[in-house]
Amino acid sequence: MKKMKKSVVVDHLCRVEGQGGISVSIEGRRVTRVEMNIFEGTRFLEALVVGRLYNEVPPILSRICAICSAVHTVTSLMAVEDAFDTRISPQTKLLRELMIQGGNIESHALHLFCLAIPDFLGYSGAFTLAGDHPQEVKTGLRLKKLGNTVQEMVGGRAVHPVNAVLGGFGTVPTRETLLTLKEELMKGLEEALAATEFIAGLEIPNFCQSPTVYAALDSSGKEYSLFGDRITFSSGASKEIKSYKEVCNETVVPHSHAKHSRFEGKPFMVGALARVMINGHKLDFEARKTKEKFGLDSPSDNILHNNTAQAVELIYSIERSIRIIDELVEREIRDEKPVKIRPKGAQGTAAVEAPRGTLYHSYTFDNQGRVTIADVVTPTAQNLANIEKDFRASAERLIEEGEDSLQAKLEMVARAYDPCISCSVHVVRLR
Amino acid sequence: MAKLKIGIFGMTGCAGEQIVILNCEDQLMDILKILDIRSFHTAMSKNDEVCDLDIAFVEGAVLQPEEEVLLKEIRERSVLLIALGTCAVWGGVAAMKNEVSREKLRDQIYGAAGRMFKSIPAQPLCSFVKVDFSISGCPIEKEEFLQAVASLVHGDIPVLPKYAVCTECKTNENICLLLEKGELCLGPITVAGCSARCLSYGIPCSGCRGPVEEANIASEVDILKEKGFTLKDIHNRLRTFSAPAEVLQTYLAKR
Numbered sequence: 001m002k003k004m005k006k007s008v009v010v011d012h013l014c015r016v017e018g019q020g021g022i023s024v025s026i027e028g029r030r031v032t033r034v035e036m037n038i039f040e041g042t043r044f045l046e047a048l049v050v051g052r053l054y055n056e057v058p059p060i061l062s063r064i065c066a067i068c069s070a071v072h073t074v075t076s077l078m079a080v081e082d083a084f085d086t087r088i089s090p091q092t093k094l095l096r097e098l099m100i101q102g103g104n105i106e107s108h109a110l111h112l113f114c115l116a117i118p119d120f121l122g123y124s125g126a127f128t129l130a131g132d133h134p135q136e137v138k139t140g141l142r143l144k145k146l147g148n149t150v151q152e153m154v155g156g157r158a159v160h161p162v163n164a165v166l167g168g169f170g171t172v173p174t175r176e177t178l179l180t181l182k183e184e185l186m187k188g189l190e191e192a193l194a195a196t197e198f199i200a201g202l203e204i205p206n207f208c209q210s211p212t213v214y215a216a217l218d219s220s221g222k223e224y225s226l227f228g229d230r231i232t233f234s235s236g237a238s239k240e241i242k243s244y245k246e247v248c249n250e251t252v253v254p255h256s257h258a259k260h261s262r263f264e265g266k267p268f269m270v271g272a273l274a275r276v277m278i279n280g281h282k283l284d285f286e287a288r289k290t291k292e293k294f295g296l297d298s299p300s301d302n303i304l305h306n307n308t309a310q311a312v313e314l315i316y317s318i319e320r321s322i323r324i325i326d327e328l329v330e331r332e333i334r335d336e337k338p339v340k341i342r343p344k345g346a347q348g349t350a351a352v353e354a355p356r357g358t359l360y361h362s363y364t365f366d367n368q369g370r371v372t373i374a375d376v377v378t379p380t381a382q383n384l385a386n387i388e389k390d391f392r393a394s395a396e397r398l399i400e401e402g403e404d405s406l407q408a409k410l411e412m413v414a415r416a417y418d419p420c421i422s423c424s425v426h427v428v429r430l431r
Numbered sequence: 432m433a434k435l436k437i438g439i440f441g442m443t444g445c446a447g448e449q450i451v452i453l454n455c456e457d458q459l460m461d462i463l464k465i466l467d468i469r470s471f472h473t474a475m476s477k478n479d480e481v482c483d484l485d486i487a488f489v490e491g492a493v494l495q496p497e498e499e500v501l502l503k504e505i506r507e508r509s510v511l512l513i514a515l516g517t518c519a520v521w522g523g524v525a526a527m528k529n530e531v532s533r534e535k536l537r538d539q540i541y542g543a544a545g546r547m548f549k550s551i552p553a554q555p556l557c558s559f560v561k562v563d564f565s566i567s568g569c570p571i572e573k574e575e576f577l578q579a580v581a582s583l584v585h586g587d588i589p590v591l592p593k594y595a596v597c598t599e600c601k602t603n604e605n606i607c608l609l610l611e612k613g614e615l616c617l618g619p620i621t622v623a624g625c626s627a628r629c630l631s632y633g634i635p636c637s638g639c640r641g642p643v644e645e646a647n648i649a650s651e652v653d654i655l656k657e658k659g660f661t662l663k664d665i666h667n668r669l670r671t672f673s674a675p676a677e678v679l680q681t682y683l684a685k686r
Contacts, residue, residue: 043443043494043525043553044536052667060671063524066447113473125475127463138460145456156632158454160639161634170632212559226608308531330618341493 004028008395008407009411014265022410024395031074034391035161036384036414050104051174054080054343054369061361061376062160063420068108068378069160070103070151071354072361076259077166079361084341084369088289091336092168098324099154100163100226100352104317105188106147106158107355108272108310111418113140116307120202138360139195143314146188153181167338175333182325188320196414199311208303208413212386213266214274215247217353224275224282224316226353232278233263234299236318241351244360260385261377267385270357271417272309287316294326301415303390304415312420340397343369354379368379380419388415435485435584438470438478440505442498443492443553447570448516449473455573465584470536484509486583492518492525492553499559503568506560512581514562515553521641521673525553526570529666530663553658564588567622569639569672575624592623595643596636600627608635613658620646641673645651648682 006026025033049057055399058076062069077360081088090324114126123129148158153173155161165168177342213235217228231239239247248261253264261267268274276283276296281293291297294308349362357379364373390413398406452472456464474665487509488617493499506512510518514520522529528536537550548552556562566575579589594601597618608630609616617638618630629636642648648669655663655665666686669679 044533044539044550045524047539048524048528050539053664056667056671060470060524063445063447063569066445066450069445069447091502114453117440124477125470127475131465141456144454148456150453156634157628159450162634170629170634182446400668 006403006406007033008403008410016253022391022414024406024410026395026399029399031392031395034388036387036391036394037301046376047185049374052371054084054341054371055361056365057371057374058166059160059162061374063364064376064378066159067107068103068354068356068359070099070155070164071359072376073155073161073164074100075350075352075354075359075361077164078350078352079164079348079363080341081348082350083346083363083365085346086167086339086341088167088339089336091172091331091334092339093132094324094328095154095169096164096226098321098328099151099161101317101321102145102147102150102154104226104313104355105150105321106144107418108317109140109143109147111305111355112310113137113143113195116415116418117199117202119408119415120307121389136195136198139191143192143195144186146184146318149184150181153177162175163240164339165339168336169338170317171334172333178325178328178333182322185318185322185325187313189322192314192318192376193286193290196293196311196315199308200293204302204304204308205398205409206304207303207409208304208394208416210390211301212303212389213263213268214277215263215268215270215358215382216275216278217241217351217358218279222282222302224279224284224287224320224380226275228351228353231351231358232272233268234277235264235266236276237264241360242349242378244349244351244362245375248360248382261382264384266293267389268382269386269417270382271306271358272313272355273303273306274308274357275353276309276312283312283316285319287312289317290315303413306418341369343367356380357382383417383419387414387419434465434467435552436467436469436482437486438484438505438509439468440470440489440573441473442489442492442502442519442556443525444491444516444518446473448488448519451570451573451576452488456579458577459685462508462580466626467578482508486511486513488515490515491555492523492555493559494550494553496551502556502559511561511563511583512556514557514565515576516571517567517639517641517672518553519556520562520565520567521553522553522675524634524673526555526674527670527672528613528672529553530615539572542634544574558675566591567640568625571683572625591643593648594623595619595667596621596627597622597624598624598628599623600636601628603627603631605630608633609654609658615655615660617651617668620647620648620651637671638668639672642676644677648678652682 008024021037025037049060058073061076118125118129126137138155150159156163215233219228219231247263291312344368347364351360360377362375366372503622517523535548582589602617608614614635616635618636621636621638622640622643
């Protein structure tokens with residue numbers, strides 16, 4: 001008998017935003033190929049900033065990604081300041097964190113309600129989902145707007161923030177602005193908590209279960225945080241942020257414009273699920289209860305739980321934003337001017353937890369403060385090798401499945417990683 | 432009245448314009464009532480790849496031969512093609528060093544292993560197809576997009592400002608960062624529409640919306656030189672968002 005051949009090709013999955021795809025081939029009872037292809041055009045942004053002055057770098061590199069632009073901006077600012085030994089004020093630190101929490105709220109709300117939930121309920125997207133579940137889509141849009149409002153009020157713009165600059169902020173938001181924001185966050189928290197009931201009711205399939213190493217930033221601090229001073233692995237290993245290259249260990253692969261990462265020979269996962277797995281015990285308040293409600297207090301080896309982990313973080317980020325505002329108001333807002341930057345020949349590195357996982361920026365400057373080397377490692381790039389591992393595990397388990405159903409399920413796996421917006425939904429083509 | 436059939440497409444960029452459209456949270460459900468969205472990969476599956484469209488909104492710059500083909504296909508099937516955002520209108524940040532060979536840049540990022548990747552210097556949409564209308568910005572302003580949609584639904588071509596960010600900044604009564612604070616501000620030569628957003632936060636204009644019609648680049652450069660900036664830094668700044676723009680190319684060619 002002729003060997004049965006099956007192949008699945010999915011267009012439009014990407015590097016950080018844009019075009020990439022999935023190719024999986026099955027021959028007989030064997031999965032012969034799993035690839036996450038990245039077709040997004042390469043803009044060479046890291047090479048383009050070489051020769052630019054230090055203060056031009058954050059706004060240019062923010063353009064790597066629209067939906068993660070707040071965290072790209074802050075990570076970039078921190079890397080420049082790390083190089084020049086700039087000490088920023090506690091107020092600036094809190095405001096930057098608030099911006100990032102806003103980005104996390106917006107990104108998770110968009111992914112969860114508009115991009116991922118339609119999968120679980122069998123819709124082609126939020127627009128069709130809205131026909132039957134208008135309430136859930138409206139909740140998603142309101143929470144997404146809340147995250148954008150936070151980013152706008154602090155960062156000056158929801159996409160590519162303008163107000164966060166080296167050493168501080170162009171204009172510090174007023175006490176009144178922050179208190180208005182707090183009211184909106186309180187309302188948003190109620191709404192997000194109500195939505196967790198709906199999310200808890202979604203059935204999470206387990207066709208993609210596969211042992212996974214998780215990685216996230218961690219610190220000796222007691223609170224769950226999107227910042228940290230070392231990279232911790234669920235395998236027990238730990239690395240300094242400065243040694244990120246040993247972790248990301250990027251290699252170029254022929255089928256992808258994005259480089260692949262492995263640590264100790266194994267792929268690993270970064271993102272909301274990794275953070276909850278590694279630092280979940282530090283969660284408090286309603287976020288902690290939500291984590292327990294979703295059963296995320298025990299180890300998970302199912303990437304589809306990244307969706308529920310995002311729901312936990314949605315609650316966390318709203319609660320944390322409220323606490324940041326309380327702290328800012330309690331300390332009394334000061335109209336601080338940005339700290340003066342003193343450029344020198346030096347190297348600086350920073351890492352922050354972006355919505356999709358750990359983001360690294362690292363630069364080397366000459367004596368005038370011009371970039372000689374720039375390196376950015378995005379979470380999606382780190383996840384690619386792990387996505388391929390999950391494709392293989394899923395395809396092996398679903399070997400009997402028809403091509404349509406196999407495609408839909410592989411897309412669900414890819415989408416669970418939330419691999420940056422433009423890649424999250426795509427056209428499917430059979431080859 | 433039949434709904435307008437539209438498509439929202441992305442070439443290479445940060446997807447910022449598509450995000451801004453999705454950020455119209457308060458209007459999104461109403462937009463669905465007046466527009467028949469046939470293609471929008473970022474937001475939905477089951478896109479129609481062949482149907483005729485009344486309007487195609489296209490963001491991003493063209494960086495790959497495949498994108499040129501796709502763009503021409505989109506043009507063929509659309510009555511109107513609208514360029515969204517600075518990458519689509521002017522080439523964007525990816526076009527800042529188009530004079531440097533792609534091979535050299537590729538080797539810098541990927542090393543020898545990256546040789547199989549094809550890449551062409553970043554170009555705006557108008558280098559390949561007729562663009563009927565452009566909404567600039569990095570990213571576009573939500574209000575400009577919504578107003579444009581409102582005009583198009585009524586059969587009108589949208590009206591966008593033809594004056595400089597400087598004018599909006601004056602209307603906002605901001606202190607002039609260029610003349611009074613000596614900062615590297617591109618407000619006088621950048622097209623308006625953002626209500627001088629950055630300047631209102633005390634941040635100089637970086638020119639993210641691209642040049643205003645008949646921008647006097649030479650005069651701007653003279654002022655900046657007077658303020659103590661080197662020609663290298665001024666030129667770098669001019670080239671950041673819209674290097675392929677004719678007015679900038681003409682100026683730089685004379686240098």
